[in-house]
Amino acid sequence: MGQVTLRSLRKRYGDHEVIQGIDLEVRDGEFIVFVGPSGCGKSTTLRMIAGLEEIDSGELLIDGVRANEQRPADRGAAMVFQSYALYPHMTVAENMGFALKMAGVRRAERDEQVRRTAEVLRITDLLDRTPRQLSGGQRQRVAIGRAIVRKPKVFLFDEPLSNLDAALRVDMRIELTRLHQQLGTTMIYVTHDQVEAMTMGDRIAVFHQGRIEQVGTPMALYRQPANAFVAGFLGAPRINMVERPPASAAGAARQLWALLGGAGWPGAARLGIRPEHLSVVPAPADAPIDATSAQPPTVPATVVLAEHLGDVSLLHLQVDGVQDLIAAKLPMARVPLRNGDAVRLGVQSPETLAFDAQARALASHSAEAALHP
Ligand SMILES: Nc1ncnc2c1ncn2[C@@H]1O[C@H](COP(=O)(O)OP(=O)(O)OP(=O)(O)O)[C@@H](O)[C@H]1O
Numbered sequence: 047m048g049q050v051t052l053r054s055l056r057k058r059y060g061d062h063e064v065i066q067g068i069d070l071e072v073r074d075g076e077f078i079v080f081v082g083p084s085g086c087g088k089s090t091t092l093r094m095i096a097g098l099e100e101i102d103s104g105e106l107l108i109d110g111v112r113a114n115e116q117r118p119a120d121r122g123a124a125m126v127f128q129s130y131a132l133y134p135h136m137t138v139a140e141n142m143g144f145a146l147k148m149a150g151v152r153r154a155e156r157d158e159q160v161r162r163t164a165e166v167l168r169i170t171d172l173l174d175r176t177p178r179q180l181s182g183g184q185r186q187r188v189a190i191g192r193a194i195v196r197k198p199k200v201f202l203f204d205e206p207l208s209n210l211d212a213a214l215r216v217d218m219r220i221e222l223t224r225l226h227q228q229l230g231t232t233m234i235y236v237t238h239d240q241v242e243a244m245t246m247g248d249r250i251a252v253f254h255q256g257r258i259e260q261v262g263t264p265m266a267l268y269r270q271p272a273n274a275f276v277a278g279f280l281g282a283p284r285i286n287m288v289e290r291p292p293a294s295a296a297g298a299a300r301q302l303w304a305l306l307g308g309a310g311w312p313g314a315a316r317l318g319i320r321p322e323h324l325s326v327v328p329a330p331a332d333a334p335i336d337a338t339s340a341q342p343p344t345v346p347a348t349v350v351l352a353e354h355l356g357d358v359s360l361l362h363l364q365v366d367g368v369q370d371l372i373a374a375k376l377p378m379a380r381v382p383l384r385n386g387d388a389v390r391l392g393v394q395s396p397e398t399l400a401f402d403a404q405a406r407a408l409a410s411h412s413a414e415a416a417l418h419p
Pocket residue numbers: 059064082083084085086087088089090091237238
């Protein structure tokens with residue numbers, strides 16, 4: 047079993063309350079990702095679960111038993127750090143077997159467990175090396191191996207991939223996901239990388255300023271964020287946020303609001319649309335719009351920056367009277383668009399999100415009808 051319950055958890059450093067009452071139920075066998083910007087309290091929460099930080103108030107339960115006062119070694123949690131924290135003078139095998147040695151496990155049994163774990167992680171040929179003789183990715187595997195041999199109820203990962211280069215991070219993401227499927231052990235994984243969160247977690251907890259904003263599956267958070275912060279944190283490029291235009295705004299700004307279905311959201315202060323839900327076609331900005339045409343409506347825009355990435359193109363567009371640039375993500379444009387080109391911006395998929403003045407998401411109702419009356 048490896049169920050972790052946080053009840054009204056709080057932590058203060060001096061005058062600064064860095065954890066402001068966190069409630070969370072991590073299910074047995076789940077891979078949950080804590081994600082959020084730097085300083086939002088992810089690591090502190092993880093360290094309180096590990097027993098490396100004291101809990102000021104609230105309750106931590108592991109498998110239903112209060113763990114606030116338990117020593118770290120008695121909690122059944124094993125932590126893997128960003129810095130690997132390997133003993134430099136020990137071999138890989140000694141590093142991996144050290145915790146078992148301290149726990150008084152006999153040599154033969156220790157060696158057997160280290161051998162089996164090394165096979166799972168495919169590092170058998172590295173067992174006699176010292177950490178200095180390993181690459182970053184290999185060191186990280188050893189650090190994970192050292193946690194596995196202890197057969198913990200819960201793995202705690204603190205940004206374990208952030209010292210690796212981009213290609214290796216992708217490999218290790220796959221590796222860790224595979225390991226989770228193989229072991230079935232609860233994993234709590236801290237990262238500020240939204241791609242890791244989206245691809246690895248059964249569920250994601252989005253942290254912000256010492257609180258959890260929302261917990262849910264990656265797709266639920268992506269498609270039904272509770273507020274503008276969660277909507278903006280998941281997804282790259284970020285979701286486009288368009289403020290309700292004042293009556294005096296340029297015609298294009300009001301057209302954009304209408305294009306996004308603003309009429310269906312009387313209480314909305316702003317609308318959000320993801321870059322992949324927009325469409326862009328080349329067009330002279332001053333071409334007359336045929337009001338009787340059956341073509342879906344579009345808005346004139348100008349390409350400020352076109353990034354052609356091979357598979358997709360990212361276009362950053364200026365719409366007259368709209369403060370922020372609008373990002374659109376398209377399959378690599380057949381007609382290559384260049385900086386300065388005039389285009390027409392449309393909506394490909396009617397997945398607009400709406401937020402009130404307090405940045406809370408409004409429930410969807412007639413927005414789709416407004417987009418396609
Ligand atoms: N030992 C400490 N003493 C004082 N303040 C601390 C201490 N540890 C963390 N903090 C503060 O607590 C807040 C939360 O830190 P924490 O490390 O949990 O954030 P995080 O979300 O993990 O950020 P990062 O992604 O940058 O690691 C920050 O404002 C940090 O400066």
